[in-house]
Amino acid sequence: MRAYQDKKNVQAKAYYNDRFYVAPQIPKDEVSTDEVFAKDVKDLESSFFVKEAYIQRGQLVVYISAKDNLAVMEFLRDKLNYNFLSELSAIDWLAKSGEFEIFYQMLSTSKKKRMRVKFFIKEKEEIKSVTSIYQSADWAEREMYDMFGVRITGHHYMKRILMPDDWHDHPLRKTYPLIGDEEAQWYEIDKIFGREYRDIIGPEERDGARIVEKDTHRFSRIKHEVPFGTEYSEKETEMDYQEEGGIPIVRKLSKKNEPKILKERP
Amino acid sequence: MQKVNKLKPFFENLVFEREDNRMIINFGPQHPSSHGQLRLILELDGELVTKAIPDVGYLHRGMEKMAENMIYNEFMPTTDRMDYIASTSNNYGFALAVEKLIDLDVPRRAKVIRMMLLELSRITSHLFWLACHALDVGAMTIFLYAFREREYAMDLFEDYCGARLTHSAVRIGGVPLDLPKGWTNSLMKFINEMPAAIETYEGLLDKNRIWKMRLEDVGVITPEMAQSWGCSGLMLRGSGIAWDIRKEEPYELYDEVEFDVPVSDRCDAYGRYKLHMKEMRESLKILKQLIPMYAETTPELMANAPKYISAPKEQVMTQNYSLMQHFVLVTQGMRPPVGEVYVVTESPKGELGFYINSQGDPYPYRLKVRAPSFWHTSILQAVLPGQYLADVVTIIGNANIVFGEIDR
Incomplete structure (x- = not known):
C-alpha cells in the first residue's frame, strides 16, 4: 500500500532531506x-x-x-x-x-x-x-x-482572467496538483460534447511520447499499413507497386546546383 | 437573441443585435495583428471605439505553477518561452533573481558576455517590433529590411549558443560558454552595419506621410495614466518619465558603460517609435564599449560557490568532491536561504521582475513573474475608447506586447 500523503500541499518535494540541515536566513536589516x-x-x-x-x-x-x-x-x-x-x-x-x-x-x-x-x-x-x-x-x-x-x-470587473470563467478551483493553490484535477482533465469534453461522452472518448493521453503499438489512429506501421483507424493486422502488407530493392532515387544531380558552405557571411 | 448551444457558448452575455447603432465585435483571438492570442471585445459606435475589454489567457501554461515544481536550474529553459522575441532577457532576469537570493557575485567575463547578449536581444526585439508594427500599419517593405538585420543578430546568437530563438545561454552563476573565436569581429561588423540600416528605416518612415498620419496623436498615454497603470520601459519613457532600470538601479556593468536614456514628451505612438530607434543606437553604443571590456577580463565564466553552483567540468571530471557536489546539485538542486527577493531588470518590453519566495527547499515556494506586457495590455482598456477601429491595430502593435509573457 502506498504511504499516506498529506493533500494540503501536493507540490513537488525534495525526496532527500538532511535531518540536521538548518536552512540559513537572508538577513533582515534594521x-x-x-x-x-x-x-x-x-x-x-x-x-x-x-x-x-x-x-x-x-x-x-x-x-x-x-x-x-x-x-x-x-x-x-x-x-x-x-x-x-x-x-x-x-x-x-x-x-x-x-x-x-x-x-x-x-x-x-x-x-x-x-x-x-x-x-x-x-x-x-x-x-x-x-x-x-x-x-x-x-x-x-x-x-x-x-x-x-x-x-x-470594490473591483469593477471581478472575474477570472487567465483561466476560463467556468474553471473549477484555483490553480496556484498548493492543494491543486500540477497536472490538474479531474475537472481539468475532462474540461473540453464536458464542455463541447457533454459529460456522457467521457466514456466514449476516453481520457486524454498526456504523455506525448507514448507510442501504442496497435494504435492505427495516429501511427502507421511500416510494412503493416492498414487504412486509418481500422484494426491492426499482424500480416505484412503487400506492396506490389514497389520495385525490387526499394524505390529508385534520382542520383544524377547537376554539379552546378550543389550547395556551397561559406566560411563567413558575405 | 443569440441561439445558445453546446458548440456555440454564450460569451459574456454579449448581445449582438441591439436597437441602437452600437455594435460589439470580437477582435481576435485569431487575428494577424493581435500579436498572438488577444481577444478584444470592442463596442463600436460607427467606427469609434466606445468600450474595449481585452481578454487574455489563451496561451496560459501555468509557468508559476511549474516553477513551484521544478528545481531552480530546471526552470531556466521555461523562461525562454515567456518573451520569446528576446529570450535572453528572461533567462537573465531569472538568473539575476536567484543570484540575488543566494547572494552570488558573477565573474566579470560572464557579466560582459551577458550584457552583450542582453543588448543584442534588445536590438532583435526592437527590430521585430518595428517590422511587425510597420506591417500592421501597412508598410510592407520595412518588414523585409528589419528582418534582414534581425537575421544577422540571430546569426550571432547562433554562433554563440547554437540556438536562434530560445537561447538559455545564461545560467545561474554565469554563462556556460566563452565567446567563440572571431565572434567579437562579427559583432563589430554588425555594429558597423547597423547604424546605416537604422537610417534606412528612418528614411523610409520618419517623414512618411502615411506612417505619420497613422501614428501621430494615436494611442496617447499621459504621464499620470502611465504611472497609475504601472507602465514601464518604453511605454513609460514615451510618456516623458525618464526611468530606465539600467540607469537608475544598475545591475551587471551598466554603471560602467556610457549610454543615454532617450525620453519623449509626445506621449503618442510616433514618439514611442522614435524611442525604439534611438534605443537601438544606444544599445549599439553599449555593445561597442563591451568589446574592449571583454578583452581585459580573465577567463572565469561561472561563479565559484560549491554550495549552489557546480564546479567547472574539468574539476568535476578529476576531483571526487566536485563530482559529488555536482551530482547532488543536478539530482536535488540547490537550496537557497529562507527569504524573499524581488529583482527587476530592464527587458526590451519594460520592467521584468521576478519575485521569489524561498523556504530553504530546492523548489521555490512561490515565484511570481512581473511581465511588462501584462500591464501594457491592461492599459488598452483605457487607451482604446475614443480611438477609431483602424487605430486599434496601431495601438496594439505599438505597445510591443508578446503573449508568451502575458499569459505565462
Whole structure:
C-alpha cells in the first residue's frame, strides 16, 4: 500500500532531506540603516498599525493589518511618493496556518526605492480593491482571484482572467496538483460534447511520447499499413507497386546546383 | 437573441443585435495583428471605439505553477518561452533573481558576455517590433529590411549558443560558454552595419506621410495614466518619465558603460517609435564599449560557490568532491536561504521582475513573474475608447506586447 500523503500541499518535494540541515536566513536589516526607509516607516507608523518592518536585500518590507490596505496605499502614493504599484499577488500558506499572504510591490521613482507591503488574511476573508488608487491593480487583482481565490470587494470587473470563467478551483493553490484535477482533465469534453461522452472518448493521453503499438489512429506501421483507424493486422502488407530493392532515387544531380558552405557571411 | 448551444457558448452575455447603432465585435483571438492570442471585445459606435475589454489567457501554461515544481536550474529553459522575441532577457532576469537570493557575485567575463547578449536581444526585439508594427500599419517593405538585420543578430546568437530563438545561454552563476573565436569581429561588423540600416528605416518612415498620419496623436498615454497603470520601459519613457532600470538601479556593468536614456514628451505612438530607434543606437553604443571590456577580463565564466553552483567540468571530471557536489546539485538542486527577493531588470518590453519566495527547499515556494506586457495590455482598456477601429491595430502593435509573457 502506498504511504499516506498529506493533500494540503501536493507540490513537488525534495525526496532527500538532511535531518540536521538548518536552512540559513537572508538577513533582515534594521530599518534605521537606511535614512529614506526609516523616515517612511516612521510616517507610516504615525497613522497606521505596522506589525513589522525590516529591510531585506535592499528593499523595505512592511507588514500592515489587512483592513488598512486601501488607506495605506493612498498614504503611500500621496504622502510618501510611491507612484508605482509594480506587482501584487498572494502566497498560499493555507496548509500551514490557513492564511494567504498578500504582497504589494511598490516603486518610488523620485526616491529610487522599492518597498513591499504585506499582510495576512484568512482563507474566506475579503480585502478591498486598490484599483481606485493604482489602476494597475485591475488585472493583477483579477489574476490573484483567478489563481488563489482571494476575494476582493470594490473591483469593477471581478472575474477570472487567465483561466476560463467556468474553471473549477484555483490553480496556484498548493492543494491543486500540477497536472490538474479531474475537472481539468475532462474540461473540453464536458464542455463541447457533454459529460456522457467521457466514456466514449476516453481520457486524454498526456504523455506525448507514448507510442501504442496497435494504435492505427495516429501511427502507421511500416510494412503493416492498414487504412486509418481500422484494426491492426499482424500480416505484412503487400506492396506490389514497389520495385525490387526499394524505390529508385534520382542520383544524377547537376554539379552546378550543389550547395556551397561559406566560411563567413558575405 | 443569440441561439445558445453546446458548440456555440454564450460569451459574456454579449448581445449582438441591439436597437441602437452600437455594435460589439470580437477582435481576435485569431487575428494577424493581435500579436498572438488577444481577444478584444470592442463596442463600436460607427467606427469609434466606445468600450474595449481585452481578454487574455489563451496561451496560459501555468509557468508559476511549474516553477513551484521544478528545481531552480530546471526552470531556466521555461523562461525562454515567456518573451520569446528576446529570450535572453528572461533567462537573465531569472538568473539575476536567484543570484540575488543566494547572494552570488558573477565573474566579470560572464557579466560582459551577458550584457552583450542582453543588448543584442534588445536590438532583435526592437527590430521585430518595428517590422511587425510597420506591417500592421501597412508598410510592407520595412518588414523585409528589419528582418534582414534581425537575421544577422540571430546569426550571432547562433554562433554563440547554437540556438536562434530560445537561447538559455545564461545560467545561474554565469554563462556556460566563452565567446567563440572571431565572434567579437562579427559583432563589430554588425555594429558597423547597423547604424546605416537604422537610417534606412528612418528614411523610409520618419517623414512618411502615411506612417505619420497613422501614428501621430494615436494611442496617447499621459504621464499620470502611465504611472497609475504601472507602465514601464518604453511605454513609460514615451510618456516623458525618464526611468530606465539600467540607469537608475544598475545591475551587471551598466554603471560602467556610457549610454543615454532617450525620453519623449509626445506621449503618442510616433514618439514611442522614435524611442525604439534611438534605443537601438544606444544599445549599439553599449555593445561597442563591451568589446574592449571583454578583452581585459580573465577567463572565469561561472561563479565559484560549491554550495549552489557546480564546479567547472574539468574539476568535476578529476576531483571526487566536485563530482559529488555536482551530482547532488543536478539530482536535488540547490537550496537557497529562507527569504524573499524581488529583482527587476530592464527587458526590451519594460520592467521584468521576478519575485521569489524561498523556504530553504530546492523548489521555490512561490515565484511570481512581473511581465511588462501584462500591464501594457491592461492599459488598452483605457487607451482604446475614443480611438477609431483602424487605430486599434496601431495601438496594439505599438505597445510591443508578446503573449508568451502575458499569459505565462
